[in-house]
Amino acid sequence: MQASSAQPHDSGSSPGDALYPDLRSRRVFITGGGSGIGAALVEAFVRQGAKVAFVDINGEASEALVERLRARYPGSVPWWRRCDVTDVPSLQLSIADAAQALGTFDVLVNNVASDDRHTLDEVTPDYWDQRIGVNQRAAFFAIQSVVPGMRQLGHGSIINLGSTGWQTKNAGYPCYATAKSSMNGMMRGMAKALGEHRIRINVLSPGWVMTERQITQWLDAESEKELMKNQCLPDKVMPEDIAAMALFLASDASRACTAQEFVVDAGWT
Template identity: 65%
Template sequence: MPPADATRYPSLQGRNVFVTGGGSGIGAAIVQGFAAQGARVAFVDIDEAASRQLAGRIAEAGHAAPWWQRCDVRDIPALQQAIAEAAQALGDFSVLVNNVASDDRHTLESVTPAYYDERIAINQRPALFAIQSVVPGMRRHGGGAVVNLGSTGWQAKGSGYPCYAIAKSSVNGLTRGLAKTLGADRIRINTVSPGWVMTERQIALWLDEAGEQELQRNQCLPGKLQPQDIAAMVLFLASDDAAMCTAQEFTVDAGWV
Protein backbone atom coordinates (compact mmCIF):
# COMPACT_ATOMS: atom_id res chain seq x y z
CA MET A 1 0.00 0.00 0.00
CA PRO A 2 1.11 3.64 -0.40
CA PRO A 3 3.13 5.10 2.49
CA ALA A 4 1.16 6.74 5.28
CA ASP A 5 2.66 10.14 4.44
CA ALA A 6 1.72 9.97 0.74
CA THR A 7 0.24 13.16 -0.73
CA ARG A 8 -3.52 13.44 -0.30
CA TYR A 9 -5.69 14.70 -3.14
CA PRO A 10 -9.14 15.63 -1.80
CA SER A 11 -10.49 15.84 -5.35
CA LEU A 12 -9.96 12.08 -5.79
CA GLN A 13 -12.23 11.23 -2.85
CA GLY A 14 -15.23 9.37 -4.24
CA ARG A 15 -14.07 9.71 -7.84
CA ASN A 16 -14.68 6.75 -10.16
CA VAL A 17 -11.50 5.35 -11.73
CA PHE A 18 -10.93 2.60 -14.30
CA VAL A 19 -7.50 0.95 -14.72
CA THR A 20 -6.47 -1.56 -17.38
CA GLY A 21 -3.96 -4.21 -16.32
CA GLY A 22 -4.51 -3.35 -12.68
CA GLY A 23 -3.87 -6.73 -11.07
CA SER A 24 -0.10 -6.62 -10.56
CA GLY A 25 3.04 -4.54 -11.03
CA ILE A 26 2.62 -0.85 -11.79
CA GLY A 27 -1.10 -1.34 -12.33
CA ALA A 28 -1.59 -2.75 -8.85
CA ALA A 29 0.26 0.20 -7.32
CA ILE A 30 -2.02 2.55 -9.25
CA VAL A 31 -5.15 0.72 -8.06
CA GLN A 32 -3.89 0.75 -4.47
CA GLY A 33 -3.00 4.43 -4.72
CA PHE A 34 -6.46 5.45 -5.88
CA ALA A 35 -8.15 3.23 -3.29
CA ALA A 36 -6.09 4.86 -0.53
CA GLN A 37 -7.29 8.26 -1.79
CA GLY A 38 -10.88 7.17 -1.26
CA ALA A 39 -11.63 6.73 -4.96
CA ARG A 40 -13.97 4.04 -6.24
CA VAL A 41 -11.75 1.87 -8.41
CA ALA A 42 -12.48 -0.68 -11.09
CA PHE A 43 -9.86 -2.63 -12.99
CA VAL A 44 -9.39 -5.49 -15.40
CA ASP A 45 -6.53 -7.94 -15.67
CA ILE A 46 -5.90 -11.33 -17.23
CA ASP A 47 -4.39 -12.70 -13.99
CA GLU A 48 -7.36 -13.73 -11.88
CA ALA A 49 -5.36 -14.93 -8.87
CA ALA A 50 -3.29 -11.75 -8.58
CA SER A 51 -6.40 -9.60 -9.01
CA ARG A 52 -8.27 -11.40 -6.25
CA GLN A 53 -5.30 -11.08 -3.90
CA LEU A 54 -4.97 -7.37 -4.64
CA ALA A 55 -8.65 -6.73 -3.96
CA GLY A 56 -8.29 -8.60 -0.67
CA ARG A 57 -5.26 -6.56 0.41
CA ILE A 58 -7.05 -3.32 -0.32
CA ALA A 59 -10.10 -4.37 1.69
CA GLU A 60 -7.90 -5.55 4.57
CA ALA A 61 -6.25 -2.12 4.62
CA GLY A 62 -9.65 -0.59 5.33
CA HIS A 63 -10.38 0.80 1.87
CA ALA A 64 -13.33 0.07 -0.40
CA ALA A 65 -12.69 -3.16 -2.29
CA PRO A 66 -12.24 -2.49 -6.01
CA TRP A 67 -14.57 -3.81 -8.67
CA TRP A 68 -12.59 -6.12 -10.92
CA GLN A 69 -13.05 -8.60 -13.70
CA ARG A 70 -10.79 -10.99 -15.55
CA CYS A 71 -10.40 -9.68 -19.07
CA ASP A 72 -8.10 -10.35 -22.00
CA VAL A 73 -7.73 -6.85 -23.47
CA ARG A 74 -6.89 -8.31 -26.88
CA ASP A 75 -10.65 -8.89 -27.07
CA ILE A 76 -11.89 -5.32 -27.54
CA PRO A 77 -15.62 -6.16 -27.23
CA ALA A 78 -14.85 -7.91 -23.92
CA LEU A 79 -12.89 -4.88 -22.69
CA GLN A 80 -15.66 -2.48 -23.62
CA GLN A 81 -18.25 -4.75 -22.03
CA ALA A 82 -16.21 -4.83 -18.82
CA ILE A 83 -16.03 -1.03 -18.78
CA ALA A 84 -19.79 -0.86 -19.32
CA GLU A 85 -20.47 -3.31 -16.50
CA ALA A 86 -18.12 -1.46 -14.16
CA ALA A 87 -19.83 1.83 -14.98
CA GLN A 88 -23.19 0.24 -14.31
CA ALA A 89 -21.92 -0.85 -10.89
CA LEU A 90 -20.06 2.34 -9.90
CA GLY A 91 -21.30 5.08 -12.21
CA ASP A 92 -19.60 6.95 -15.03
CA PHE A 93 -15.81 7.17 -14.81
CA SER A 94 -13.99 10.45 -14.27
CA VAL A 95 -10.54 8.86 -14.60
CA LEU A 96 -9.13 6.27 -17.01
CA VAL A 97 -5.63 4.85 -16.66
CA ASN A 98 -4.45 2.93 -19.73
CA ASN A 99 -1.76 0.83 -18.06
CA VAL A 100 -1.93 -2.64 -19.59
CA ALA A 101 1.20 -3.74 -21.47
CA SER A 102 3.52 -6.68 -22.09
CA ASP A 103 7.20 -6.24 -22.88
CA ASP A 104 7.99 -9.79 -24.00
CA ARG A 105 11.38 -9.93 -25.69
CA HIS A 106 11.72 -10.81 -29.36
CA THR A 107 14.11 -10.36 -32.26
CA LEU A 108 13.46 -8.58 -35.52
CA GLU A 109 13.99 -11.85 -37.41
CA SER A 110 11.44 -13.76 -35.34
CA VAL A 111 8.51 -11.38 -35.84
CA THR A 112 5.65 -12.73 -37.93
CA PRO A 113 2.53 -10.80 -38.94
CA ALA A 114 0.53 -12.80 -36.40
CA TYR A 115 2.98 -12.04 -33.58
CA TYR A 116 3.08 -8.36 -34.54
CA ASP A 117 -0.72 -8.15 -34.48
CA GLU A 118 -0.82 -9.88 -31.09
CA ARG A 119 1.72 -7.43 -29.59
CA ILE A 120 -0.23 -4.45 -30.94
CA ALA A 121 -3.44 -6.00 -29.61
CA ILE A 122 -2.00 -5.87 -26.09
CA ASN A 123 0.19 -2.80 -26.14
CA GLN A 124 -1.64 -0.34 -28.40
CA ARG A 125 -5.27 -1.07 -29.31
CA PRO A 126 -6.84 -1.26 -25.84
CA ALA A 127 -6.00 2.35 -24.98
CA LEU A 128 -7.96 3.88 -27.86
CA PHE A 129 -11.02 1.73 -27.34
CA ALA A 130 -11.00 2.22 -23.57
CA ILE A 131 -10.96 5.99 -24.16
CA GLN A 132 -13.80 5.61 -26.63
CA SER A 133 -15.79 3.78 -23.96
CA VAL A 134 -15.33 6.23 -21.07
CA VAL A 135 -15.51 9.58 -22.86
CA PRO A 136 -19.33 9.77 -23.02
CA GLY A 137 -19.49 9.40 -19.24
CA MET A 138 -16.77 11.98 -18.74
CA ARG A 139 -18.73 14.40 -20.90
CA ARG A 140 -21.77 13.80 -18.71
CA HIS A 141 -19.59 14.62 -15.70
CA GLY A 142 -18.38 17.82 -17.34
CA GLY A 143 -14.76 16.66 -17.56
CA GLY A 144 -12.28 13.95 -16.69
CA ALA A 145 -8.71 12.75 -16.92
CA VAL A 146 -7.06 10.09 -19.07
CA VAL A 147 -3.56 8.89 -18.22
CA ASN A 148 -1.77 6.74 -20.79
CA LEU A 149 1.28 4.74 -19.72
CA GLY A 150 4.15 5.11 -22.15
CA SER A 151 7.75 3.99 -21.81
CA THR A 152 11.27 5.37 -21.93
CA GLY A 153 12.59 2.08 -23.35
CA TRP A 154 12.21 3.11 -26.98
CA GLN A 155 13.48 6.64 -26.21
CA ALA A 156 16.66 5.19 -24.74
CA LYS A 157 16.97 2.97 -27.83
CA GLY A 158 16.41 -0.19 -25.84
CA SER A 159 16.76 -3.38 -27.87
CA GLY A 160 15.04 -6.74 -27.81
CA TYR A 161 11.43 -5.64 -28.24
CA PRO A 162 10.82 -3.82 -31.57
CA CYS A 163 7.07 -4.48 -31.55
CA TYR A 164 6.79 -3.15 -27.99
CA ALA A 165 8.83 -0.09 -28.99
CA ILE A 166 6.50 0.61 -31.90
CA ALA A 167 3.43 0.35 -29.71
CA LYS A 168 4.81 2.44 -26.86
CA SER A 169 6.17 5.14 -29.14
CA SER A 170 2.62 5.61 -30.40
CA VAL A 171 1.29 6.51 -26.95
CA ASN A 172 2.41 10.13 -27.25
CA GLY A 173 0.68 10.31 -30.62
CA LEU A 174 -2.55 9.08 -29.05
CA THR A 175 -2.23 11.59 -26.22
CA ARG A 176 -1.45 14.59 -28.38
CA GLY A 177 -3.81 13.54 -31.16
CA LEU A 178 -6.82 13.51 -28.83
CA ALA A 179 -5.92 16.43 -26.55
CA LYS A 180 -7.70 19.12 -28.56
CA THR A 181 -10.81 17.05 -29.20
CA LEU A 182 -11.18 15.97 -25.57
CA GLY A 183 -10.10 19.31 -24.16
CA ALA A 184 -13.21 20.98 -25.56
CA ASP A 185 -15.14 18.92 -22.97
CA ARG A 186 -12.63 19.58 -20.17
CA ILE A 187 -11.18 16.09 -20.49
CA ARG A 188 -7.43 16.11 -19.93
CA ILE A 189 -5.14 13.48 -21.45
CA ASN A 190 -1.47 12.93 -20.59
CA THR A 191 1.26 10.32 -20.87
CA VAL A 192 3.32 8.97 -17.97
CA SER A 193 6.49 7.27 -19.20
CA PRO A 194 8.23 5.09 -16.63
CA GLY A 195 11.89 4.14 -16.65
CA TRP A 196 13.00 0.72 -15.50
CA VAL A 197 10.59 -0.06 -12.67
CA MET A 198 11.36 -2.88 -10.26
CA THR A 199 8.19 -4.93 -10.52
CA GLU A 200 8.29 -8.61 -9.56
CA ARG A 201 8.35 -9.51 -13.26
CA GLN A 202 11.28 -7.24 -14.07
CA ILE A 203 13.31 -8.47 -11.11
CA ALA A 204 12.62 -12.11 -11.93
CA LEU A 205 13.29 -11.90 -15.67
CA TRP A 206 15.78 -9.13 -16.34
CA LEU A 207 17.56 -7.78 -13.26
CA ASP A 208 20.97 -9.48 -13.24
CA GLU A 209 24.46 -8.15 -12.51
CA ALA A 210 24.63 -6.48 -15.91
CA GLY A 211 21.28 -4.85 -15.23
CA GLU A 212 22.48 -3.51 -11.89
CA GLN A 213 25.45 -1.93 -13.64
CA GLU A 214 23.18 -0.44 -16.28
CA LEU A 215 21.06 1.18 -13.59
CA GLN A 216 24.10 2.73 -11.94
CA ARG A 217 25.48 3.93 -15.26
CA ASN A 218 22.30 5.49 -16.66
CA GLN A 219 20.20 6.77 -13.76
CA CYS A 220 21.02 10.19 -12.36
CA LEU A 221 19.47 9.29 -9.00
CA PRO A 222 20.60 6.34 -6.88
CA GLY A 223 18.23 3.57 -5.92
CA LYS A 224 15.60 1.73 -7.91
CA LEU A 225 12.30 2.93 -9.30
CA GLN A 226 9.32 1.31 -7.59
CA PRO A 227 5.75 0.91 -8.88
CA GLN A 228 4.50 3.46 -6.35
CA ASP A 229 6.80 6.08 -7.90
CA ILE A 230 4.83 5.79 -11.12
CA ALA A 231 1.51 5.66 -9.29
CA ALA A 232 2.35 8.96 -7.55
CA MET A 233 2.57 10.76 -10.89
CA VAL A 234 -0.62 9.12 -12.14
CA LEU A 235 -2.52 10.25 -9.03
CA PHE A 236 -1.36 13.83 -9.48
CA LEU A 237 -2.44 13.92 -13.13
CA ALA A 238 -5.83 12.45 -12.26
CA SER A 239 -6.44 15.03 -9.54
CA ASP A 240 -7.74 18.58 -9.83
CA ASP A 241 -4.25 19.77 -8.89
CA ALA A 242 -3.33 19.04 -12.53
CA ALA A 243 -6.34 20.92 -13.87
CA MET A 244 -4.37 22.70 -16.61
CA CYS A 245 -2.09 19.82 -17.62
CA THR A 246 -2.92 18.12 -20.90
CA ALA A 247 -1.22 16.83 -24.07
CA GLN A 248 2.03 16.32 -22.13
CA GLU A 249 4.46 13.51 -21.38
CA PHE A 250 5.64 13.18 -17.79
CA THR A 251 8.74 11.02 -17.43
CA VAL A 252 9.51 9.16 -14.20
CA ASP A 253 12.85 7.44 -14.77
CA ALA A 254 15.34 8.77 -12.19
CA GLY A 255 16.95 10.78 -14.98
CA TRP A 256 17.78 7.93 -17.36
CA VAL A 257 16.54 9.54 -20.61
Protein backbone atom coordinates in the same frame (compact mmCIF):
# COMPACT_ATOMS: atom_id res chain seq x y z
CA MET B 1 22.42 -11.43 -6.81
CA GLN B 2 25.05 -8.87 -5.98
CA ALA B 3 23.91 -6.03 -3.75
CA SER B 4 23.85 -2.59 -5.31
CA SER B 5 24.14 0.86 -3.86
CA ALA B 6 20.94 1.70 -5.72
CA GLN B 7 18.26 1.29 -3.09
CA PRO B 8 14.53 1.94 -2.82
CA HIS B 9 13.64 5.32 -1.40
CA ASP B 10 14.25 5.62 2.33
CA SER B 11 12.93 9.06 3.23
CA GLY B 12 10.57 7.88 5.95
CA SER B 13 7.49 8.37 3.81
CA SER B 14 5.96 6.88 0.69
CA PRO B 15 5.29 8.90 -2.47
CA GLY B 16 1.72 7.65 -2.13
CA ASP B 17 1.27 9.43 1.20
CA ALA B 18 0.14 12.68 -0.50
CA LEU B 19 -3.62 13.20 -0.28
CA TYR B 20 -5.81 14.64 -3.04
CA PRO B 21 -9.22 15.35 -1.49
CA ASP B 22 -10.84 15.78 -4.91
CA LEU B 23 -10.08 12.13 -5.72
CA ARG B 24 -12.33 10.89 -2.92
CA SER B 25 -15.31 9.14 -4.52
CA ARG B 26 -14.01 9.77 -8.04
CA ARG B 27 -14.49 6.78 -10.30
CA VAL B 28 -11.28 5.33 -11.72
CA PHE B 29 -10.85 2.55 -14.29
CA ILE B 30 -7.45 0.86 -14.63
CA THR B 31 -6.37 -1.72 -17.19
CA GLY B 32 -3.88 -4.39 -16.13
CA GLY B 33 -4.42 -3.66 -12.45
CA GLY B 34 -3.72 -7.08 -10.95
CA SER B 35 0.03 -6.92 -10.41
CA GLY B 36 3.16 -4.83 -10.82
CA ILE B 37 2.64 -1.15 -11.56
CA GLY B 38 -1.07 -1.81 -12.02
CA ALA B 39 -1.49 -3.15 -8.49
CA ALA B 40 0.32 -0.10 -7.11
CA LEU B 41 -2.05 2.12 -9.09
CA VAL B 42 -5.12 0.31 -7.79
CA GLU B 43 -3.98 0.57 -4.18
CA ALA B 44 -2.97 4.21 -4.50
CA PHE B 45 -6.40 5.23 -5.77
CA VAL B 46 -8.19 3.06 -3.19
CA ARG B 47 -6.11 4.78 -0.49
CA GLN B 48 -7.38 8.13 -1.77
CA GLY B 49 -10.97 6.99 -1.28
CA ALA B 50 -11.68 6.66 -5.00
CA LYS B 51 -14.08 4.10 -6.41
CA VAL B 52 -11.78 1.83 -8.39
CA ALA B 53 -12.42 -0.75 -11.08
CA PHE B 54 -9.79 -2.74 -12.90
CA VAL B 55 -9.38 -5.57 -15.37
CA ASP B 56 -6.56 -8.06 -15.67
CA ILE B 57 -5.98 -11.39 -17.37
CA ASN B 58 -4.30 -12.86 -14.27
CA GLY B 59 -7.14 -14.00 -12.04
CA GLU B 60 -4.97 -15.38 -9.24
CA ALA B 61 -2.95 -12.20 -8.79
CA SER B 62 -6.06 -10.04 -9.02
CA GLU B 63 -7.95 -12.02 -6.37
CA ALA B 64 -4.93 -11.84 -4.06
CA LEU B 65 -4.76 -8.06 -4.54
CA VAL B 66 -8.46 -7.60 -3.83
CA GLU B 67 -8.27 -9.70 -0.67
CA ARG B 68 -5.26 -7.72 0.55
CA LEU B 69 -7.05 -4.44 -0.08
CA ARG B 70 -10.22 -5.76 1.55
CA ALA B 71 -8.26 -6.36 4.75
CA ARG B 72 -6.41 -3.05 4.56
CA TYR B 73 -9.20 -0.74 3.39
CA PRO B 74 -12.55 -2.17 4.55
CA GLY B 75 -15.42 -0.76 2.56
CA SER B 76 -13.22 0.25 -0.41
CA VAL B 77 -12.91 -3.04 -2.25
CA PRO B 78 -12.27 -2.46 -5.96
CA TRP B 79 -14.52 -3.86 -8.66
CA TRP B 80 -12.61 -6.19 -10.96
CA ARG B 81 -13.08 -8.63 -13.80
CA ARG B 82 -10.83 -11.06 -15.63
CA CYS B 83 -10.45 -9.72 -19.15
CA ASP B 84 -8.17 -10.22 -22.12
CA VAL B 85 -7.85 -6.64 -23.38
CA THR B 86 -7.05 -7.83 -26.91
CA ASP B 87 -10.74 -8.79 -27.05
CA VAL B 88 -12.08 -5.27 -27.57
CA PRO B 89 -15.80 -6.11 -27.14
CA SER B 90 -14.97 -7.83 -23.83
CA LEU B 91 -12.93 -4.84 -22.68
CA GLN B 92 -15.65 -2.38 -23.58
CA LEU B 93 -18.32 -4.52 -21.92
CA SER B 94 -16.19 -4.63 -18.76
CA ILE B 95 -15.93 -0.83 -18.76
CA ALA B 96 -19.69 -0.50 -19.28
CA ASP B 97 -20.50 -2.98 -16.51
CA ALA B 98 -18.05 -1.30 -14.13
CA ALA B 99 -19.61 2.08 -14.86
CA GLN B 100 -23.04 0.60 -14.18
CA ALA B 101 -21.78 -0.58 -10.80
CA LEU B 102 -19.72 2.45 -9.74
CA GLY B 103 -20.86 5.37 -11.88
CA THR B 104 -19.46 7.23 -14.85
CA PHE B 105 -15.67 7.23 -14.83
CA ASP B 106 -13.77 10.43 -14.09
CA VAL B 107 -10.37 8.82 -14.66
CA LEU B 108 -9.00 6.19 -17.05
CA VAL B 109 -5.53 4.74 -16.57
CA ASN B 110 -4.39 2.72 -19.58
CA ASN B 111 -1.72 0.71 -17.80
CA VAL B 112 -1.88 -2.74 -19.38
CA ALA B 113 1.23 -3.71 -21.33
CA SER B 114 3.51 -6.61 -22.17
CA ASP B 115 7.19 -6.16 -22.98
CA ASP B 116 7.89 -9.78 -23.95
CA ARG B 117 11.18 -9.98 -25.80
CA HIS B 118 11.30 -10.70 -29.52
CA THR B 119 13.44 -10.01 -32.57
CA LEU B 120 12.53 -8.48 -35.90
CA ASP B 121 12.98 -11.80 -37.69
CA GLU B 122 10.62 -13.64 -35.33
CA VAL B 123 7.62 -11.35 -35.81
CA THR B 124 4.69 -12.78 -37.76
CA PRO B 125 1.53 -10.85 -38.67
CA ASP B 126 -0.37 -12.69 -35.94
CA TYR B 127 2.29 -11.90 -33.33
CA TRP B 128 2.33 -8.26 -34.43
CA ASP B 129 -1.43 -8.01 -34.08
CA GLN B 130 -1.31 -9.58 -30.61
CA ARG B 131 1.43 -7.23 -29.39
CA ILE B 132 -0.30 -4.16 -30.78
CA GLY B 133 -3.58 -5.44 -29.34
CA VAL B 134 -2.18 -5.44 -25.82
CA ASN B 135 0.08 -2.41 -25.94
CA GLN B 136 -1.80 0.03 -28.16
CA ARG B 137 -5.25 -0.98 -29.42
CA ALA B 138 -6.66 -1.65 -25.95
CA ALA B 139 -5.82 1.90 -24.88
CA PHE B 140 -7.54 3.44 -27.90
CA PHE B 141 -10.78 1.55 -27.43
CA ALA B 142 -10.80 2.05 -23.66
CA ILE B 143 -10.61 5.79 -24.35
CA GLN B 144 -13.44 5.47 -26.86
CA SER B 145 -15.54 3.78 -24.16
CA VAL B 146 -15.06 6.34 -21.37
CA VAL B 147 -15.13 9.61 -23.32
CA PRO B 148 -18.93 9.85 -23.79
CA GLY B 149 -19.41 9.67 -20.03
CA MET B 150 -16.63 12.17 -19.40
CA ARG B 151 -18.26 14.57 -21.84
CA GLN B 152 -21.47 14.36 -19.80
CA LEU B 153 -19.52 14.97 -16.59
CA GLY B 154 -17.77 17.95 -18.14
CA HIS B 155 -14.33 16.73 -17.09
CA GLY B 156 -12.01 13.75 -17.13
CA SER B 157 -8.42 12.63 -16.96
CA ILE B 158 -6.97 9.97 -19.26
CA ILE B 159 -3.52 8.67 -18.35
CA ASN B 160 -1.76 6.46 -20.88
CA LEU B 161 1.26 4.55 -19.66
CA GLY B 162 4.10 5.05 -22.12
CA SER B 163 7.69 3.88 -21.88
CA THR B 164 11.22 5.24 -21.95
CA GLY B 165 12.43 1.98 -23.50
CA TRP B 166 11.95 3.15 -27.07
CA GLN B 167 13.43 6.55 -26.24
CA THR B 168 16.67 4.99 -25.01
CA LYS B 169 16.74 2.75 -28.10
CA ASN B 170 16.50 -0.50 -26.14
CA ALA B 171 16.72 -3.58 -28.32
CA GLY B 172 14.71 -6.76 -27.90
CA TYR B 173 11.11 -5.62 -28.34
CA PRO B 174 10.47 -3.72 -31.61
CA CYS B 175 6.69 -4.34 -31.50
CA TYR B 176 6.48 -3.06 -27.93
CA ALA B 177 8.62 -0.03 -28.81
CA THR B 178 6.40 0.78 -31.78
CA ALA B 179 3.22 0.49 -29.74
CA LYS B 180 4.49 2.49 -26.78
CA SER B 181 5.91 5.29 -28.90
CA SER B 182 2.47 5.67 -30.45
CA MET B 183 1.02 6.61 -27.04
CA ASN B 184 2.51 10.07 -27.56
CA GLY B 185 0.93 10.37 -30.99
CA MET B 186 -2.42 9.13 -29.70
CA MET B 187 -2.29 11.71 -26.93
CA ARG B 188 -1.47 14.60 -29.26
CA GLY B 189 -4.02 13.48 -31.81
CA MET B 190 -6.84 13.55 -29.24
CA ALA B 191 -5.90 16.35 -26.85
CA LYS B 192 -7.53 19.29 -28.66
CA ALA B 193 -10.89 17.64 -29.28
CA LEU B 194 -11.04 16.21 -25.74
CA GLY B 195 -9.90 19.45 -24.19
CA GLU B 196 -13.02 21.23 -25.41
CA HIS B 197 -14.87 19.13 -22.80
CA ARG B 198 -12.19 19.63 -20.12
CA ILE B 199 -11.02 16.07 -20.64
CA ARG B 200 -7.26 15.93 -20.19
CA ILE B 201 -5.03 13.29 -21.75
CA ASN B 202 -1.40 12.75 -20.80
CA VAL B 203 1.30 10.11 -21.12
CA LEU B 204 3.06 8.79 -18.02
CA SER B 205 6.30 7.09 -19.04
CA PRO B 206 8.06 4.94 -16.46
CA GLY B 207 11.74 4.18 -16.56
CA TRP B 208 13.03 0.86 -15.30
CA VAL B 209 10.59 0.08 -12.51
CA MET B 210 11.42 -2.60 -9.97
CA THR B 211 8.36 -4.79 -10.27
CA GLU B 212 8.59 -8.42 -9.24
CA ARG B 213 8.67 -9.44 -12.90
CA GLN B 214 11.53 -7.10 -13.74
CA ILE B 215 13.54 -8.19 -10.73
CA THR B 216 13.01 -11.88 -11.44
CA GLN B 217 13.63 -11.81 -15.18
CA TRP B 218 16.05 -9.00 -15.88
CA LEU B 219 17.81 -7.65 -12.80
CA ASP B 220 21.34 -8.92 -12.19
CA ALA B 221 24.68 -7.49 -11.15
CA GLU B 222 25.51 -6.29 -14.66
CA SER B 223 22.16 -4.60 -15.23
CA GLU B 224 22.37 -2.90 -11.84
CA LYS B 225 25.68 -1.37 -12.94
CA GLU B 226 23.90 -0.11 -16.06
CA LEU B 227 21.16 1.38 -13.90
CA MET B 228 23.69 3.22 -11.74
CA LYS B 229 25.52 4.46 -14.82
CA ASN B 230 22.45 5.90 -16.54
CA GLN B 231 20.18 7.18 -13.79
CA CYS B 232 20.87 10.60 -12.33
CA LEU B 233 19.37 9.53 -9.00
CA PRO B 234 20.83 6.57 -7.10
CA ASP B 235 17.42 5.21 -6.05
CA LYS B 236 15.58 2.42 -7.80
CA VAL B 237 12.27 3.49 -9.32
CA MET B 238 9.45 1.64 -7.58
CA PRO B 239 5.83 1.03 -8.67
CA GLU B 240 4.71 3.49 -6.00
CA ASP B 241 6.66 6.25 -7.77
CA ILE B 242 4.60 5.71 -10.90
CA ALA B 243 1.38 5.63 -8.89
CA ALA B 244 2.28 8.92 -7.21
CA MET B 245 2.52 10.67 -10.57
CA ALA B 246 -0.72 9.06 -11.71
CA LEU B 247 -2.51 10.48 -8.65
CA PHE B 248 -1.29 13.96 -9.54
CA LEU B 249 -2.38 13.61 -13.16
CA ALA B 250 -5.80 12.29 -12.11
CA SER B 251 -6.40 15.07 -9.61
CA ASP B 252 -7.47 18.68 -10.07
CA ALA B 253 -3.94 19.66 -9.05
CA SER B 254 -2.97 19.01 -12.68
CA ARG B 255 -6.04 20.68 -14.20
CA ALA B 256 -3.90 22.74 -16.62
CA CYS B 257 -1.86 19.74 -17.80
CA THR B 258 -2.78 18.03 -21.03
CA ALA B 259 -1.01 16.75 -24.15
CA GLN B 260 2.18 16.25 -22.13
CA GLU B 261 4.50 13.36 -21.35
CA PHE B 262 5.54 12.96 -17.72
CA VAL B 263 8.65 10.82 -17.30
CA VAL B 264 9.41 9.01 -14.03
CA ASP B 265 12.79 7.38 -14.57
CA ALA B 266 15.20 8.92 -12.04
CA GLY B 267 16.75 10.96 -14.84
CA TRP B 268 17.72 8.12 -17.19
CA THR B 269 16.44 9.67 -20.44
